[in-house]
Amino acid sequence: MSKFKKLGVDTVVKVRNFLFMLFVVFVGACFCKNSVYAVRVFEDAGSSCGSSKIVMGFETKHELSYFYSALNRVKTILKERGEKQPKNVQQINSYDFTVSDFAELFRIHLSGCLRGSGDASIMEICKAFSRIVLKDSQSVPGTNFAVIYLKYDLFLENFEKTILNCVRESLGENQFFPVEFVLDLPVNQLSPVRE
Amino acid sequence: MIHKYRFRNTNFVIDGNSGAIHIVDDISYDILDYLDGNFFDYTEEYIVKKLSDKYSREKIKEAYGEIFKMYKSGKLFSEDIHESLATEENLNSPIKSVCLNVAHDCNMQCKYCFASKGDFGCGRELMALETAKKAVDFVIKNSGGIHNLEMDFFGGEPLMNFEVVKETVKYARSLEKKYNKNFRFTITTNGILLDDEKIDFINSEMFDVVLSLDGRKEINDKYRVTRGGVGTYDMVVPKFQKLVAARGDKSYYARGTYTKDNINFSDDVLHMYSLGFKHISMEPALCGDKFESSINEKYLDGVLKEQENLCNKLIDIKLSGKNIDFFNFNIDINEGPCILKRLKGCGCGNDYVAVTPNGDIYSCHQVVGEEKFKMGNINENTFDAKLKKPFLSMTIYHKEKCRDCWAKFYCSGGCAAKNHFNCGNIMNSYDLACKMQKKKIECSVAYQYFV
Numbered sequence: 001m002s003k004f005k006k007l008g009v010d011t012v013v014k015v016r017n018f019l020f021m022l023f024v025v026f027v028g029a030c031f032c033k034n035s036v037y038a039v040r041v042f043e044d045a046g047s048s049c050g051s052s053k054i055v056m057g058f059e060t061k062h063e064l065s066y067f068y069s070a071l072n073r074v075k076t077i078l079k080e081r082g083e084k085q086p087k088n089v090q091q092i093n094s095y096d097f098t099v100s101d102f103a104e105l106f107r108i109h110l111s112g113c114l115r116g117s118g119d120a121s122i123m124e125i126c127k128a129f130s131r132i133v134l135k136d137s138q139s140v141p142g143t144n145f146a147v148i149y150l151k152y153d154l155f156l157e158n159f160e161k162t163i164l165n166c167v168r169e170s171l172g173e174n175q176f177f178p179v180e181f182v183l184d185l186p187v188n189q190l191s192p193v194r195e
Numbered sequence: 196m197i198h199k200y201r202f203r204n205t206n207f208v209i210d211g212n213s214g215a216i217h218i219v220d221d222i223s224y225d226i227l228d229y230l231d232g233n234f235f236d237y238t239e240e241y242i243v244k245k246l247s248d249k250y251s252r253e254k255i256k257e258a259y260g261e262i263f264k265m266y267k268s269g270k271l272f273s274e275d276i277h278e279s280l281a282t283e284e285n286l287n288s289p290i291k292s293v294c295l296n297v298a299h300d301c302n303m304q305c306k307y308c309f310a311s312k313g314d315f316g317c318g319r320e321l322m323a324l325e326t327a328k329k330a331v332d333f334v335i336k337n338s339g340g341i342h343n344l345e346m347d348f349f350g351g352e353p354l355m356n357f358e359v360v361k362e363t364v365k366y367a368r369s370l371e372k373k374y375n376k377n378f379r380f381t382i383t384t385n386g387i388l389l390d391d392e393k394i395d396f397i398n399s400e401m402f403d404v405v406l407s408l409d410g411r412k413e414i415n416d417k418y419r420v421t422r423g424g425v426g427t428y429d430m431v432v433p434k435f436q437k438l439v440a441a442r443g444d445k446s447y448y449a450r451g452t453y454t455k456d457n458i459n460f461s462d463d464v465l466h467m468y469s470l471g472f473k474h475i476s477m478e479p480a481l482c483g484d485k486f487e488s489s490i491n492e493k494y495l496d497g498v499l500k501e502q503e504n505l506c507n508k509l510i511d512i513k514l515s516g517k518n519i520d521f522f523n524f525n526i527d528i529n530e531g532p533c534i535l536k537r538l539k540g541c542g543c544g545n546d547y548v549a550v551t552p553n554g555d556i557y558s559c560h561q562v563v564g565e566e567k568f569k570m571g572n573i574n575e576n577t578f579d580a581k582l583k584k585p586f587l588s589m590t591i592y593h594k595e596k597c598r599d600c601w602a603k604f605y606c607s608g609g610c611a612a613k614n615h616f617n618c619g620n621i622m623n624s625y626d627l628a629c630k631m632q633k634k635k636i637e638c639s640v641a642y643q644y645f646v
Binding site: 089090091092 | 271
């Protein structure tokens with residue numbers, strides 16, 4: 001009887017899976033060690049109510065592709081929704097994006113890029129946003145940056161305080177790989193958007 | 196909660212908590228009479244039974260299905276999820292707007308004037324430049340990181356203290372770069388003292404200008420008179436027209452007040468339009484028993500009908516391809532103010548204060564002279580931020596009459612000063628104003644839809 005048979009097939013499979021998992025962790029950690037997910041917030045001049053341009057930087061094309069797949073999926077959802085107008089009840093006003101659309105976008109994106117960020121935390125982030133305006137969103141040619149336009153319902157001081165902290169806490173507690181959120185501008189420069 | 200109404204043979208349904216606005220057919224409109232946001236297995240059959248005399252079973256089931264779908268997607272009978280945001284921490288804001296009463300004096304004696312003919316009952320006085328400068332310093336100091344600051348030159352008649360207005364603007368501009376601020380100035384004037392110099396100054400420095408005029412000559416001249424009792428229409432209209440002609444694309448409003456004597460105020464709006472004013476606003480004189488000319492319950496039905504009448508006229512003008520902008524029907528049905536703004540309302544006593552000529556700081560220009568609303572004094576360098584507290588607790592969730600009102604996210608609880616003067620408390624809601632406000636919202640939504 002071979003040594004493998006003595007150990008039992010289940011044990012061999014477990015050991016193999018364990019080693020494979022270690023390998024994945026090692027490779028993943030090496031790959032993502034320097035992956036910085038940057039969120040930069042700039043004042044959107046002319047806005048009177050918390051509209052802000054958020055530049056999301058993606059260090060790898062892999063991250064960017066996740067973002068765009070999420071974006072396209074949401075766009076498809078919206079398009080389908082638009083094509084199915086009810087006959088008796090017609091809504092005459094609509095946001096470009098709803099909170100749940102945004103939640104979906106971030107869920108897909110974050111879970112893709114960051115692997116398993118807690119959905120509850122993400123929902124907290126998304127709750128703070130009223131809607132996302134993506135019609136002007138675009139990629140920046142020649143870079144891995146995408147510019148998205150967000151509108152949210154909380155003052156920017158609270159945005160900085162609650163949302164990004166929430167993101168940081170969420171990532172710090174739940175993430176498998178080290179990921180850092182960077183806010184480029186100091187708080188006092190963010191404040192104008194409160195008006 | 197939902198609100199439904201008909202306008203121009205169209206059925207509107209507003210879902211207050213989500214802000215979703217729907218146009219529904221007659222059958223859906225009728226079905227909504229039997230729904231209160233509680234959907235049970237037997238609800239559909241119940242409605243079929245109720246409406247079977249009027250519509251076929253299939254039609255009812257189809258419409259009910261669509262309503263149910265809207266309900267499930269949070270666009271009808273949606274939940275109010277915003278109450279947790281109504282905290283002092285969220286609503287407490289730096290000061291960003293100041294009403295600068297540079298003149299507690301007026302060269303007119305409008306009979307409905309809330310400011311006691313210009314002096315607010317505090318005695319006639321003009322603001323000294325030093326006080327105005329300290330007010331500029333005050334708002335910069337207390338504005339935190341807010342970039343855009345608003346300063347409204349008000350009175351009385353602010354042009355009676357024009358030199359101080361000019362120098363204050365100059366002073367504020369000199370500080371903008373240093374403190375990374377941008378001042379947006381507004382002036383409200385009766386027009387008597389307007390001349391070329393003042394028009395040039397206003398058009399170059401004022402972000403917005405409010406031109407007080409009540410409409411038709413006979414209406415205007417009944418209430419808007421000089422100290423000698425002479426009507427002012429002929430004096431001010433040419434000056435206003437000159438200012439507007441030179442103003443280009445910059446914002447302005449010809450602003451009127453209607454009283455019990457011109458319940459047919461749509462004629463006054465259209466008259467101002469015929470004078471060449473494209474941006475117009477019109478507000479009721481709601482002074483309770485203070486003035487005989489004030490709108491009261493007796494005139495309510497007439498006012499509500501006239502609001503609809505005006506809305507219809509404005510829609511016709513817009514649909515004919517002409518340009519008119521009626522401030523009171525301006526509503527952004529797609530986005531609008533953020534939720535915190537909707538919760539806290541105008542921001543009086545919080546991000547907005549008024550400063551009088553002697554430097555007193557009040558929570559709002561309408562309560563100047565009311566000792567309980569005095570928050571400090573610019574010249575004495577006092578400002579009691581604790582006095583903000585009642586205004587931070589003045590949200591729609593703290594007001595009993597507002598909590599379950601479909602219009603709460605549109606009116607934000609109404610005007611605190613009106614509530615104070617007419618109900619004795621800023622936490623009460625002035626029923627008359629509420630009814631007029633609701634009609635205004637209905638008209639605004641319909642106006643936005645049709646044009």
